[in-house]
Amino acid sequence: KQAVGGVPVLVQAEQGEFLIRLLTIITLTTGTVFLMWIGELITEKGVGNGISFLIFIGCLDSIPKNIADTARLDKPWYVWIILIAIIIFTFAAMVLMTQATRKIPVQYPKRVIGRRIYGGQSTFIPLRLNTAGVIPIIFAQTLMSVPSTIARFALPETRIGEWITVWLGFGHPLYQILLGLLIIFFAYFYTSIVFNPQDLANNMKRMGGFIPGIRPGARTAEYINTVLSRITLPGAIFLAIVALMPSWIMGSLGVQFYLGGTTYLIIVGVALDTIQQIESHLLMRSYEGLLKGTKIRGRR
Structure with a gap:
């Protein structure tokens, strides 16, 4: 050879x-x-998370091929208008859901230490509707691919293997229902891991902060957890819609949709985070330049 x-x-x-x-x-x-x-x-x-940025580059690399594959399809003009409208609406919804936050007001009382007065300011706790990001979709899709993979290799040409491959295959109603439920479950599960209301409530109590109308400590943790659970549901449902959107488009319009919603959710999320971090760096540099200029004037 x-x-x-x-x-x-x-x-x-x-x-x-x-x-x-x-x-x-x-x-x-x-x-x-x-x-x-x-x-x-x-x-x-x-700037930003390196691994997320590499995934972002990989997603951008697949866009031209996906657009070309979709454009080769022989469909009426109105199908393309509907498809473009769905894509634009989905992008706008992704940006809106990624940036959407629920602000919980927090107040800090005034404290007199020596001759100085500290505190007495109002701030807020920003809770995102989509705290988990794209992780629930990745977890759910990975878990749903396990039965079909095992059936292909361990149960080839058997009734059980064929049943698993068909009923748990992409596009089947049972697959879509289970995938949507798993995405909602993992959205709550991952949010509970990355965000701990009890630790936040303890830190607020230690610093003297409180939510108006809510007692510090356990009551504050319960209130934050309740608000977080309520706003996580629409975010989780949105993730399920994004994951199932290609299958719905293929079924309703008869179009082999190559533009996956998960890919574009990653692109939107990483792009927005990178823009925010760049703005933070520029703001810090402007403050540093202002402080340096003040020091030079003081020496003169």
Whole structure:
């Protein structure tokens, strides 16, 4: 046999199959570790999360091909108008849901320490409608792909395997219902992991802060948890709609929709976070320049 580039490789058929698998594993592992290293460098010396930025670049790279594949479809003009309107509306909804927050007012009492007065200010706790981001969709889709994968490899050409492949295949109503329920479940589950109302309430109590009309401590934690549970539901339903949107479009319009909602949710989320961090860096630099100018004038 001869490898790519003209280098002869003398192996038997069995050895060749084993070497191909071994080289594939080594290549994928090495590439993954290298990308993790690049991501850490971007996080340390760049702007934003490096791993998220690499995923963002990968999603952008797939857009031209997806648009070209969708444009090759032979459909009436009104189908394309409906499709473009759905895409524009979805993008606007993604930006709105990603930026939407519920602000809980917090007040800090005045404290006299020596001759100075501290506190006496009002602020707020921003709670996002979509605190979990795109993670619930990834978890749910990964979990839903497990039965079909096992059926293809462990139960080929059997009734049970065929039943699992058909009923839990992409586009089947049972698959869509289970996927939507799993997304809602993981949205609540992941939000409870990344956001702890009890710790927030304890920190507020330690600093003397309180929510108007709510007692500090356990009552504050219960109130924050109640508000967070209420606003997580519309965010979770929105994630389920985004994940199931390609299947609905294919079923209603008869279009093989290559533009996945999850991909564009990642693009919108990472882009907005990067823009916010760039604005924060520019604001900090402007403050640093103002402070330096004040120091120079003071010396003069």
